[in-house]
Amino acid sequence: MKNLVGACVFAQSGGPTSVINSSAAGVFMEALQQGNITEVYGAIHGIRGVLDENFYDIRKEDEKELELLKYTPSSALGSVRYKLKDFTVDKTDYERILEVFKKYNVRYFFYNGGNDSMDTCNKISKFMKNSGWDCNVIGVPKTIDNDLYGTDHCPGYASAAKYVATTMSELALDAKVYDTGMCCIVEAMGRNAGWITASAALSNINSHSVDLIYLPEVPFDMDKFVDDVKTVLEKNNNQCIVVVSEGIKFADGKYVGEFQTSTTDLFGHAQLGGVCGLLAGVIKQRIGIKTRAIEFSLMQRCGAHLASRVDVEEACQAGREAVKAAVSGDTDKMVVYERVEGDEYKINYKLMPLELAANTEKAFPIEWIINDGTGVSKEFIDYCLPLIQGDAKAPLENGLPRFAKLKKVRVEKK
Amino acid sequence: MKNLVGACVFAQSGGPTSVINSSAAGVFMEALQQGNITEVYGAIHGIRGVLDENFYDIRKEDEKELELLKYTPSSALGSVRYKLKDFTVDKTDYERILEVFKKYNVRYFFYNGGNDSMDTCNKISKFMKNSGWDCNVIGVPKTIDNDLYGTDHCPGYASAAKYVATTMSELALDAKVYDTGMCCIVEAMGRNAGWITASAALSNINSHSVDLIYLPEVPFDMDKFVDDVKTVLEKNNNQCIVVVSEGIKFADGKYVGEFQTSTTDLFGHAQLGGVCGLLAGVIKQRIGIKTRAIEFSLMQRCGAHLASRVDVEEACQAGREAVKAAVSGDTDKMVVYERVEGDEYKINYKLMPLELAANTEKAFPIEWIINDGTGVSKEFIDYCLPLIQGDAKAPLENGLPRFAKLKKVRVEKK
Incomplete structure (x- = not known):
């Protein structure tokens, strides 16, 4: 448990969802409040933004626009599908990431994505540990597919x-x-x-x-x-x-x-x-x-005008929890949702080791498939229905959604 | 101008829209308040419902459900694509309609649809006039295509x-x-x-x-x-x-x-x-x-969760105006929207002879097409933007739209 002082990097990866930016909003708003976090960087197009030193300076954004990010679909920072090699096979990318992290004094790294992205996040986390560079790495889950292991459900699914x-x-x-x-x-x-x-x-x-x-x-x-x-x-x-x-x-x-x-x-x-x-x-x-x-x-996956309020709020909070965990010394974990038993729907935010999330797919339970493979059971309805409650969408301007308009000020390359 | 006392029939025709039922709600709620209207019938599957004497008894419906019709997409009474022959060629269908109208003492007929449906409505109107059966016939416009002649825009388009x-x-x-x-x-x-x-x-x-x-x-x-x-x-x-x-x-x-x-x-x-x-x-x-x-x-055409409030309210009012016009003795007309000049968007509800609406298509103005056929001009934006203002959707129940549930009580055949 180390109390690190330095910059944080947040990146989005994989296919967009209606609420991936809700998590971004949560990460950014929380990070901007944390005294230990000196700079807040948004990596452009996921891990490629780190490799290429392409960052937005989130401190330059208006608070109101970051709040609107909660209701803005798709990945505001741009996304990427880029699979890192195992570092026992090829260290090139990892060494480059370490170099960039050192150059910008990155002490916090948050990666937002699904199975593949958690694999990337896991590998980076392990490499940083091995290399001796103190950097707390936390994964923020995201996938409409709802197939991440270890969490009751995934932000974006609902x-x-x-x-x-x-x-x-x-x-x-x-x-x-x-x-x-x-x-x-x-x-x-x-x-x-x-x-x-x-x-x-x-x-x-x-x-x-x-x-x-x-x-x-x-x-x-x-x-x-x-x-x-x-x-x-x-x-x-x-x-x-x-x-x-x-x-x-x-x-x-x-x-x-x-x-x-x-x-x-x-x-x-x-x-x-x-x-x-x-x-x-x-x-x-x-x-x-x-x-x-x-x-x-x-x-x-982008119909944010129909987003579930539960989903939007949880995704945002998942981002905040990631930052809070990292600042209080946690690393090498992913935020997960744990459903509290009882009549009223409630979740707790927990942390799970990253390697458990990496590349494991959670299939739909076979026992919930009924009617000779043509329907799903009441267990599924009971599971899913609480997740889709409430509306949360961007305010209307000209009768149309007013999504976040980020200034996207580039961080000068060092 | 005759002040008729008798039953009214309302029917929906052609492709559904998000607000065709808003017009139904307007017709029904207004008709139920009119002393001259003794019965309120909903023809099942358009003009075919009349030919087959298949009617729902709208007096048996709960007011709350009729109100929910405003926000329920698609044609609640069922629709039809059935083109009447010209009655100079074949009178069979018209004589059957006249027979049914007489049997049920139908003195008001409202037909809700686009070009083809206004053609049907026009033919029926003319036939009733010629046959000497007093029945006030009013068309209620409807089409997402916005191609009806003589109205600023069409219910459903917005x-x-x-x-x-x-x-x-x-x-x-x-x-x-x-x-x-x-x-x-x-x-x-x-x-x-x-x-x-x-x-x-x-x-x-x-x-x-x-x-x-x-x-x-x-x-x-x-x-x-x-x-x-x-x-x-x-x-x-x-x-x-x-x-x-x-x-x-x-x-x-x-x-x-x-x-x-x-x-x-x-x-x-x-x-x-x-x-x-x-x-x-x-x-x-x-x-x-x-x-x-x-x-x-x-x-x-059915995404009622995204309906324009302007559209919902206008479509409902168009239905009410049709009933009011018929009861005060108008016939052989279609309700149209007339945009009032000025900075603030406002329409008046007017009546136009049915034959003008029948089968005439209003194309998109060529002069509004710009950029070598790849864009539209500011004139179009100024025309269209006021129409899409505001939200109006069904209340959520279980996190999902609660659409109207009509009892659909059949009228006993005479």
Whole structure:
């Protein structure tokens, strides 16, 4: 437990979410209040910003804009997908990071991201320890996929879930407006974990919206799928609403999405499509019913106007907790949420060793998948529902969200 | 000007919007207060409900649920696409409608829809007049396409515009998060009119979000499009955000979307895709940059959580005005919005002869299209911005929208 005095660096990594900037706001606002933190740097495009000495000087930002960051989607500092090599194999990047940390007297390092990013954070933490440079390293979790190990849920997930559930309840009303029959197939994110797709089930709480849900945790069978749709159409006035994960796989492990031929348009260019388009084609041809394929695409991860207040506040607090922990001497940890047992939803913020978070994926519990692989259980609803409560969005200016406008003053290179 | 006493029928027609039910709420709440209106019937699935004598008894509904209709997307009574023949050609349907009107003593008929629906409404109105059955017929406008003649704008358009503008401002932040280059191509609705697509330009008011906008009013040239994107990529750090209308056409009048080959997947099923997927394929192949194709699909017309308060209130009032006009003896008209000149946005509700609305399409003004067919002018912004002001959405229950739950009590057939 060392009480360090020096600069802090915060960086964002991996795919954006509706609330990754809420964590940034938490880190920045807390760091600016801490006497031991002399400078507050935002690394531009994740760890690459550190390697290239590209930093924003957060002290130059207006407090009001940092507050607006809480409600601003995407990664305000820019993101990166860059995997550090193991330092027993190649130390180049690590030595460069150490050099930069020494040059700018970086004594606090906060990395905000998912599995891969926690791996990066873990490796840097270990290297700093080995090298003898005192720097407290804390990971701040983030992923809409909700697949980080060791935390009740992940910042960003709840807002994606709220987007999916809200939108499904609207889409279901729209898709059933004619009585001529229709199968609507919606595709949600989640390459390997079904958490986001499962949240579509929440839309059945206030009124029945979704009939069939397919997660990547259950092998996908095309014939069974067609039969499932047929059964719903028969009992449901020829209407069926399906939600599938982009990551559904056949029993042999191949992604259903890979089953698309690489087709070309009349110019000879490859055409792009999603799993939902493929499945809609199958249903149209085999059942002969009108279909509609809908991809939630980036909207589900950047729809900050639909962010969950619980998510926004927790993500911000997770950032604050990271700074507080580091300043009081903690290092080599990631902030996690621990749900308190009881009727009322409440979480405690805890710390977990970084190596536990690195590269471990938390799949959707198989025992929560019901109805022969086409639905999720009440246990999931009880788990997820508290997370999507409340609204928290940017104030309107001109009738549109007024997101944070950072000055983005560059730190002069030393 | 006859003061009629009898039942009223209200029906919804064509594609749903976020606020078509706001008009229903207005019609119902006003009709229930009018002493001359003895019964309030909701025709199920538009004019087909009249032909089949399928009505809901709106007097049986709770007032609270009718109020919630204001914030409930899609057509609560069900919709239909059914085009009546000209009655000089085939009177069958009209005579049946007259028979039903007489049987149920229908003295007021309100039809809520776009161009085609106003054509239906107009034909029914004329037939009733000719047949000598006193029935006051008033059309209530509705279309996200904003292409109805004679009204400053159409109920439903503003909420679609607000969806597009808000979502584009979020998407732009997400799409630019990596510095590796990307062209994001978003497809908005509007088969023949560019109004919805143009609203993407509003997202540039609070911060620059959209680079290129293509409307169906300008012939689309693929080579020019590729050049336009290249130019933006060069000056804009290899990032480009494009919004196209689903209805863009080549100079020969053929829809760009028709340019897709009918391709099949490995099962031999036809694959479905949109214009955005096709254009993304072209850009990927010709420029070699990462692309992302995004379709706003049904969300842009049913995203009631993002409805404009102006739109919700106006659509509801349009319904009330239709009833008031009919009760005071008006018939054969459609309610229109007339914008009052001056600095502050204000509209008056007026009536226009139905035949003027029937089947006339109001295209986006060519003189508002600038930047060599890739942008829209300040005149459009000034026109559209007042329409998207304010939020108005369903109350949250379980963190999700609590939409109207109608009892839908059927009227016994006579």
